[in-house]
Amino acid sequence: VFTNTIVFQVDFISAATHNNVQIDGDIHTDITYSAGFIYVISIDKTGENFRLTYETKGRLAVHRITPEEAKYKLCKVRKIFVGTKGIPHLVTHYAHTIRYPDPLIKMNDTIQIDLETGNITDFIKSDTGQQTMDLSSPWKV
Secondary structure, three states: OHHHOHHHHHHHHHHHHOOOEEEOOEEOOOOOOOOOOOOEEEEOOOOEEEEEEEOOOOOEEEEEEOOOHHHEEEEEEEEEEEOHHHOEEEEEOOOOEEEOOOOOOOOOOEEEEEOOOOOEEEEEOOOOOOOOOOOOOOOOO
16 A cells, blocks of 8 residues: 555655554555554654555555554454363454454454454443444445
C-alpha cells in the first residue's frame, strides 16, 4: 500500500531496509510483505503509526492512528476448540491461536489483542443487529 503512494515510496523503502518498520510489533525488512486488514504499521524513525482498513470501494486504505491505538489489534474469533490434554484454544481471523481464552468468548466475538504480549485485553460480544465488518471478501464492505 505504501509503495503505491509516490510520497511514501522512497521513504518507506529506506525505512524498511534499515529495520525501522514494524508490522504488528514485528520488524519486517521485506517491502513486498503482504499486510492485510487491521494490521498495524509503525515507522520508528518518524514515530508514525498506521492501521490498514478498507475504504468504501473495498480497497485497502492507510489510516493514521495514535501511539496508544498502535498497541492493540482487533480480531474476530473464527474458531474455539479444545486441544490436547483438554486445553481450550481460540483462533482469530488472521490465524493467531491463543491458549486458555476467557470462557465467555464465543465464535464471531471481537477480541482486543495486546501486540506486545499477544494476550487478550478485552472482548466485545456479537449480538443480533450489531454493525460488523464482513471479512470474507474485500468487496463485501
